[in-house]
Amino acid sequence: MKYLLLSLAALLASSAVLADEGEAILEEQCASCHALKGPAAQTVEELWQRKGPDLFYAGSKYNREWLEKWLLKPRRLRPAGYHYMQHIKPGKKRDMIDVSTLQPHPSLSAKAAREATEALMKLKAPASLVSAGAFKGGSISISFGEMVFDKFNGCMACHQIEPDYGGLSGPEVYTVAKRYQADYLVSFISDPQAWNPKAPMPNKHVAAANIQKLVQYLQALAKENWDEK
Amino acid sequence: MKNKCFSWLMFALLAMGSSAAWSTSAEDNYKNFCWQCHGMAGNGMGVNVQDMSVQPRDHTSAKAMGGRSDADLFKVIKQGGLAIDKSVLMPPWGDSLSDEEIRDLVKYLRKLCKCG
Incomplete structure (x- = not known):
């Protein structure tokens, strides 16, 4: 002991x-x-x-x-x-x-x-901005996720969903779930301006259930082995 | 004393900068938020357009812009394309810009299209 x-x-x-x-x-x-x-x-x-x-x-x-x-x-x-x-x-x-x-x-x-x-990793956001467990888990197929991401919300206008496919002004999203914590993604998509008031990323007022689906989609994308494609 | 006054002045300026009363010029807002799709020249040929299913509007075209009222332009910037039955690719910027800044952007668009 x-x-x-x-x-x-x-x-x-x-x-x-x-x-x-x-x-x-x-x-x-x-x-x-x-x-x-x-x-x-x-x-x-x-x-x-x-x-x-x-x-x-x-x-x-x-x-x-x-x-x-x-x-x-x-x-x-x-x-x-x-x-x-x-x-x-x-x-x-x-x-x-x-x-x-x-x-x-x-x-x-x-x-x-x-x-x-x-x-x-010691530099934390206030608990009011991001709460543990904001992402509820679950999974989604890439094809349905792409509909939510692109067709319903138009996010591909600024973000690449695979190498060389999608918008160029924003960060690539096909690796974002590897890079960012899921709870942060939920919080950021819900209210980008709370994190960065003048970021050229809009608050699309996505319904809470669809934000979960978006993060599930980003997680599905991140599981692909992009280096080998 | 001089230093103290300077500190207060800086504080006041910083406070102004972070208050809602601060307003960015339409040119800078257009550059930050609109260039990515509508282009540096405002002609709808932004850096993002290659894989877009619907092309962004050409703000320099009197023909494309002439049919839009100021109220429609205000609405589409604040609430996004769907608010005026247009594409979801045009996002709502109501949480990024004040109403005053959106009104300035509408005026700026009128200058670009030389219409209205």
Whole structure:
């Protein structure tokens, strides 16, 4: 019993050390592009000054395992970057992404990724914004889910539902359930402006039951092995 | 004292920035919310259009825009395409923009189409 308590204390202590190291990484390497403290931008102009998504509620948003892996080997998740309007140019048929303006996200070493993730997961949103158990579980077929997502709600206008298929201004959604916690997805879709008042993502006033279906659909999409397709 | 006054001034400015009274220009709102589908030139050829089942309206076309009343334009921006029997792809922006900002956007659309 004594050994168990000692190991538990050691585990907690090492987690605290990791988070301390992580906080230093966040301040040194992340803070110049990401807000580590709230509030969210209140005006369009203020939003445009932010070079990356806010991280001050990262612990309520991201899945820990995905986040650590992504920091090791970051990959673009928003085809037109952040913010889309700063990375497009007029084209012959339609506006095109101006790839020359897109910067890759820096990658971290395995140790730094673990420490930064530990610190990020401590940054929680207030309980009033997201509650545990908001997603009720369950599943849906991809074909029915696509109807809810695209036909009934038009979300594909801005989001890709598979590589190279869908809108480009928003983040890809075929991996979003791997990246984000299901309860966060329910809360964000219900009221995007509560998280980010001027995000170019509308509140479509989707009925609560359909929000559950949307998240079930995103989970079904995330189960596909997109790397092998 | 000077520093104190400056701090209060900054505080007041920040408070203004976060209040509902703050209003963004129609140009900036159009860029943030509308460009993605209606395009940088407002011609309906935004970066998102390739896989869309219904093409976004060309805001520069007097023909396409002339038939819409200001009330309809206000309604479609605030409540979305379905509110005027148009496409679900046009989302409601009523939670992102104040009524005043939507009225400014309607005026801005009239400038783009040179109609009404």
